[in-house]
Amino acid sequence: MNGSSWGVAGLPDLGDRVAVVTGANSGLGYVTARELARGGARVVLACRSEARGRAAVARLLAEAPGAAAEFGRLDLGDLASVRAFAEGLPYDRIDLLVNNAGVMAVPYGTTADGFETQFGVNHLGHFALTGLLLPRLLAAPGARVVTVSSMLHALANVDLRDPNSRRNYRRWIAYARSKSANLLFTHELAHRLGGRLLAVAAHPGYAATNLQTAGPRAEGRRGTERLRELANHVFAQSAEAGALPTLYAATAPGVRPDAFFGPSFAMWRGAPAPSWRAPWTVDDRAAAALRSASERLTGVGLDLPAG
Numbered sequence: 669m670n671g672s673s674w675g676v677a678g679l680p681d682l683g684d685r686v687a688v689v690t691g692a693n694s695g696l697g698y699v700t701a702r703e704l705a706r707g708g709a710r711v712v713l714a715c716r717s718e719a720r721g722r723a724a725v726a727r728l729l730a731e732a733p734g735a736a737a738e739f740g741r742l743d744l745g746d747l748a749s750v751r752a753f754a755e756g757l758p759y760d761r762i763d764l765l766v767n768n769a770g771v772m773a774v775p776y777g778t779t780a781d782g783f784e785t786q787f788g789v790n791h792l793g794h795f796a797l798t799g800l801l802l803p804r805l806l807a808a809p810g811a812r813v814v815t816v817s818s819m820l821h822a823l824a825n826v827d828l829r830d831p832n833s834r835r836n837y838r839r840w841i842a843y844a845r846s847k848s849a850n851l852l853f854t855h856e857l858a859h860r861l862g863g864r865l866l867a868v869a870a871h872p873g874y875a876a877t878n879l880q881t882a883g884p885r886a887e888g889r890r891g892t893e894r895l896r897e898l899a900n901h902v903f904a905q906s907a908e909a910g911a912l913p914t915l916y917a918a919t920a921p922g923v924r925p926d927a928f929f930g931p932s933f934a935m936w937r938g939a940p941a942p943s944w945r946a947p948w949t950v951d952d953r954a955a956a957a958l959r960s961a962s963e964r965l966t967g968v969g970l971d972l973p974a975g
Contacts, residue, residue: 679919683708686759686808687918688801690714690742690794691769693724696816696872699911700766702728704918705735709764714742714753716769744769744793745779747966754800761808762801764918767794767815767850773839783965784832786839790846792966795853799968805865812866814917815854819871819930821847825948828961849958851928851949856959858926859952860970866925870917871943872910873931916940926950 687704691697692713705711705728713728715721721739728737740757743749770790779788798805798813805811823844827833833842850869857867913929917940930943948954963969 679703679707679915680921681708682919685709685763686712686761687764687766688712688714688740688757688762689766689768690744690797693717693720695907696911696914697766697768698724698728699907700768700914700918701737702732702735703911703915704764705737706732707919710736710738712738712740712757714740714769716741716743716745742769742797743780744789744797745781745785747781747793747796749780750793750796751800754797757801757804760804761811762804763808763811765798765801765805765811765813766914766918767798767813768914769794770816770846772818773843775839776833776837778832782832784834784837784842786842786846787831787833787849790843791849791853792962794850795962796966796968798853798857799963799966799970802865802970810866812868812918812923813854813857814914815850815867815869816914817850817854817869817871817928818843818847819873819943820844821851821871821949822946824848825946826852826954826958828957831961831965848946848949851945852951852955852958853962854928855926855950855952856955857970859955860959862925866923868917868923868925868927868929870913870928870940871930872913874910913940913943 682704687709689697689701689711692701693715701711701713713721713724718741725737725739729735740753742753771786774785777785779785783792821844824841826845826849854867854869917923917929928943928945929940932939932941959970
């Protein structure tokens with residue numbers, strides 16, 4: 669199934685469903701949260717910054733009067749924060765988890781727990797969050813976990829011999845590895861959970877968000893920041909368009925486990941459609957190895973039988 673003529677008007681009635689969207693204060697995450705709320709879902713905007721998160725909730729409620737939305741503080745670079753967020757959610761069931769938040773091509777750094785920043789935030793934080801919320805996801809019939817990857821995952825496979833890139837850090841390769849990890853994690857979830865939970869992935873193509881400019885801005889590389897702003901303006905599609913594959917994966921009927929959706933035109937822009945993925949992201953053995961390593965690193969297990 670593809671979404672060649674699909675748009676936000678195609679969202680089903682999401683009334684009485686609870687959705688959690690990480691990184692929802694801006695960009696793709698905000699658009700995803702807003703449209704899910706417009707569809708009737710009660711949406712938790714899970715954000716690192718309380719000020720930006722609460723401002724996003726206020727903006728969402730102004731743009732979607734009558735919607736149900738709330739802020740939850742979540743720092744994916746701190747496993748204590750991930751646990752506190754999961755423990756503090758006041759819902760017995762969660763119908764949809766959108767693992768959207770991420771960092772891209774940042775200088776070498778480590779999370780609060782000592783993991784390389786991109787692998788720690790983009791993969792391990794979401795791995796832990798999903799594992800901690802798994803009982804409540806399984807309590808919701810038809811629940812979905814949508815993890816946002818990138819077309820740039822094709823640059824590199826995960827290297828479990830050096831997951832934290834301590835030997836040779838190259839920011840774009842580290843980013844690609846974290847995005848391949850997102851797809852391997854989706855593959856493993858789909859394999860282990862069978863029909864009990866729908867695990868799928870999506871990517872936005874080239875969408876104009878602050879993800880491209882955050883790294884150079886943090887380093888004071890104003891020239892690079894301006895070049896990326898210009899590229900966003902000239903070449904990228906909007907955040908509204910970039911969020912469509914995620915929304916499609918999250919709500920469209922007929923979506924199959926381990927599907928990967930992106931823009932239809934050259935994985936760059938256009939309506940949602942099934943997307944190409946690197947062959948290493950559907951390797952059963954690699955996916956199981958990543959799960960085992962992630963369980964060891966985070967202390968969070970996916971304690972379910974295979975199949």
